[in-house]
Each structure stands twice: as structure tokens, then as C-alpha cells.
Amino acid sequence: MKGLLALPQWLWAQLRHEVLVLPSRSFVFFAALLLLLLPLAYDDPYVLRIITMTAIFAIFAASWDLLAGFTGQVNFGHALFFGIGAYTSALLSHHLGWVPWFTVPVGAVMAMAAGFLVGIPCLRLRGSYLSLATLAFPLILTGLLFAFPNFSGGELGISGLRRIVNGTVGNYYVAVVLMLALCFGMWKIGDSNTGLIFHAIREDEVACRASGINTTRYKLLAFALSGLFAGVSGALYAHFLRVAGPSSLEVALSFQVVIWGIFGGIATIYGSVLAVFLLYPLTEILASFDIFKEIRLLIFAVIVLLVLLFMPQGLTPWIRDKIEVVCPRCKNRNVFHRHQCRLCGAELR
């Protein structure tokens, strides 16, 4: 009897002491619950499809944040990993007839390999050079795909792919559960020792090397991990829309992910996810009104610009600093109305 109760008790304790004490974590927890329960109460296929796409792009934006936000390798060609994930799984299921449960992981691994390979020349580059040079990689791949249209489908891409599961609700759950699991995984990576080293590389790489850290290895790790997660989202995207085309590699998508990442606040993971969940449905909903259909991207850009003028650090850091304070002694976060730190008891001001 006691053993039976141990797990729920432990879970409840974790929830109470790790999640519910902070407003930001409680918000994420309840938002995740809401996403998981939504189809039970409300199963309008249009809304579910939008949320499925949002979840797929949320994985993509979070993977950019892992590389650009944490490690400071501001990647302008992140669509490369997305496109490689999409094209690999599409080619495998088109030419070899594999089922999506195999093609998606293989696509992700290929994108991880691409991340590793792209990371090697990028080791020598810094700052703006790195950003501008990485812009080139997806375009080189697009050129190659167009030059071999029999293999890649050329400008039309590969269409008629199999769905991962049948039915809107099934796809919704695949995308949302994967999004929650992968983004939680990325957040844990960011919170771990490795994440700390990623932060250190962004802040001062020379000091980081001087502390005996092999920054080369960690930068390559960041590229590979980021490629892996972006590859998953690309492969999911291909199987969800049932087409993998050159649009998954285009500059606009790379810029889009930069906007999502910075708008949400860099080096947070949850920031990029929130940004996608606000901005992607916004453009989709605007598109459903006839008056806004033409100008939806215009509205999108204006909103991004206005928000940035007031919150140049991004959305979530701005909100976070309003509702939480950092303990001056142990650097842990507390609700804003507390007077003493919840962990070390130090006075909060």
C-alpha cells in the first residue's frame, strides 16, 4: 500500500515545490495541461490543425534558441536542418516506402549530422560573420535540389506522403506530445551543466577556454543537438502537410525562426515556444478574415516591431522580471511578493 502511494506522493511533492511555487512554471504547467485536454472538449478540425502546425514550429523555434540563444551561434540558416529533416523523411518514404515511424527519426539523425558538418566551418567564425555565412547553407542545398529534379522533385517537391497517424486528433496528439517532451528536454539541457557551458560560450568564449573547457566540442554539440530537434520538426512538418518542398529551405523560414526566437526572448526555450504560440495562430487567424488576408504579414511585422520597441529583451524576460525576483544570494527565482528566498532564506529586495 505504501509503495503504491510513493509515486503519486513524489509527483505531488515535485509539483508543489518545483512547479507551483513559481508563476511562470505554473503557467507552463497549466498551459500544457490545457493543450493535452483541449481535443476532449473542443474538436474543431481547423483549430486543431493550426495548433498542430504551431506545435511543430515551436519545436523548430526552440531548437534555434538552443543554438543561437544559449550558445550565441546566431544561425541565419536554420531552415537547413528543417529542410533536411523534411526531405530525408520524404525521400525515404517516397523511394523506399518506409513508414513515418522510421523516417522521422532517420530524418532527425540526418539533420543532426548536418548540424555537426555545418558546425565545423562555423567553428572558425564569430558574431556577424557566422550569422551571414550560415545563411548560405540552405541556399546551397536548394540549388542542388533544383539541379537534380528527378531525384528531389524540383520546384514542386515530393508530395503524397503518408500521415503519421490517421485523423486530425491523432496528428494533434503526436505533434503536441512530442513538442512538450522535446521542449522540456531542451529546457532541461539548458538548465544542466552543459547548458551552463553554452551560456558561458556566448558570454565570453576566451574566458571559457581559459577555464579548461573544450569549447570546440561544446559548440559542435550545440550544432548537432539543435540540428536533431529541428530535424524532428521538419520531418513532422513533411508528414503532416504530406509534402516536402523547397519552401522548407527558404530564407523566409530562416528569418521567421529568428523573429520567433528573439521576440520570445533568447536563451529561454519557453520564450520561443510562447512566441510561436502567439504569433503563428495570429497570422493564421488573420488570414481567415477577408479584410486582413492580404495584410496579415504586414500586421505581423508591425506587432513584432512595436513589442520590441517596448521590450527589447523579448517578451518572456520582460514578463518574468515583473512577476519574479532573483535571490541575490543563491540566484534562484521567487515569486515577486515574497520577502525571503524560498530556498536559502535570504532577504529579497
Place this chain on the structure above:
Amino acid sequence: MFSDILISGLVNSGVYALLALGFSLIFGVARIVNIAHTAFYMLAAYALYGLMVIGGMPLLLAIPLAVVAVVALSLVCYKLVIEPVRQHESAVLIATIALALIFQESLLVAFGGSFRGIPNAVEGVTSIIGVRVSYQRLIVLAVVAVTLVATWYLLNRTRLGLAIRTAANDQEIANLMGINVSRVAMYTIGISVALAAIAGVVVAPVFVVDPLMWLSPLVTMLAIVVLGGLGSLKGSVIGAFIIGYVEAITVFVVPSGSYLKGAVALSIMIVVLLFRPEGLFGVVFEEER
């Protein structure tokens, strides 16, 4: 074929040189990676289209008016959007991306997504070393040459040019020497957008005008600037000629080369970066090591 490559490479390289030079200037002085740079080039082309084809203005009046209007717009954008977030590098980055998107979408709403043509300033073709070249392309070449020389003169022979070069070299020292760095940054943005706008108005009759025309020169321009070395003016011009000719050779020599021209140019950029991470003529800034 050889002379085809020679002429078409020269025209493209000249246009790329104007764009890359302007981008380099802004990056050097204000450290702004201006993604909207080629969007100003597009705006100038559309302004010319609006003034000439819709407004019915004569060419010689429409060209300066288009350039001035675009430069004024860029200064307004800088004051309203970029300057308030100058301290936050990432915010500046997406502010310029958002600006470019805003321009693209506004043009899409105003003019529609279709390709638009602008009549040539001078009709007719001539023959140079066996290649038929339209007079319009010769005008492009002449304007590019004059603009490049004028920019060189401005930067190297005037007090403003000296101030710009000083600010690009070291902002703090420039400030200590009594240079008003923020005003110099304003002038630099004006000059650099003017270069882009001139490029836009001269190529508008040669290429077609559409609301997505800023993307492909943007990528090429960034490749050129990285190849030549960020912030290096000499590097930008030389890089423009390298990339321009590589593209021309790929298009004329390689089968299905028009698809591969971007890929080949960008691969060359990456190969150069592998051996010289700071580009051909780049300098390593101490604080950016």
C-alpha cells in the same frame, strides 16, 4: 560565350558592388547588420515605377525624386525604429528583418504580386566585342562607375569621409576627437541607402520589379560582404566582382547553371572563410575577438 560572360558579369558585379558597399558602410560605422538594405533597393525601383509609369513623370525628374524619397524614408525608419533599440543587438537585427517584411507586404498590397516592367531610358542596342548590349545596360555601367568614383572621393577626400572612416575604425576615439558619432551614423545611413537606391533605379528597367526582388540580391550581397571582409570597403567592391563573375561563368558554362549560380557563389564564400575567417580584406576588431 567569353564576351557574354565578360559583359553580363560586369553589369551584375557593378550593381552588387553598390549594394555591398552601402551595407559595409553601415556595418562599419554603426555595427548594424541591415537586412532591410536590399529592401530599400526594391523600394527605389518601385518608387521609380510609381513616378514614371503611373505618375507619368519624365525619367530625369523621377530618378532623383525616387532616390531622395527612399533616403528620407530610411532616415525616418532609423530614428523611429532602430535608434530606440540600438543597445540590444538582437533587437536591431529583427527590427531590420521586420522593416524589410513591412516594405515587402506594403508593396504587395499597393502594387500586387505581379511582375512589373519599366520602359528603358534609351531604347536600342549596340555591339561591343561581338556582344549585343542594350543601351540601358551601358547606362547601368556608367552610373555604377560614376557612383563608385564619387563614393571613393567622398570617403577619401572630404572631411565627412574622414569622420566616417574614423568612426568605423574606433567609435570611442572618434568621439574623443570631437566627432559627433551619432550624426556621422545618420549621414552614413543616408549615403548607404542612397547607394542602394541608385542601384535600384538603374536596374529597374533591366530586371523586372516584384515585391520579392529584395531576397535574392540580399543573399548575394551578404555573401560578397562576408567574402570581402565585413566593414572593408575595398573588400566589398572586389568581392562583388568575384561573385558577379562566378555567377556569370556558372550560368553560361555549367548545365542547369542558373539554378546552381547561387550555390556555387555561396560555396566559394564558405571555402574562402575556411582559410580566412575574417574574409579577404577583413580586419579583426579587438573587442570582437
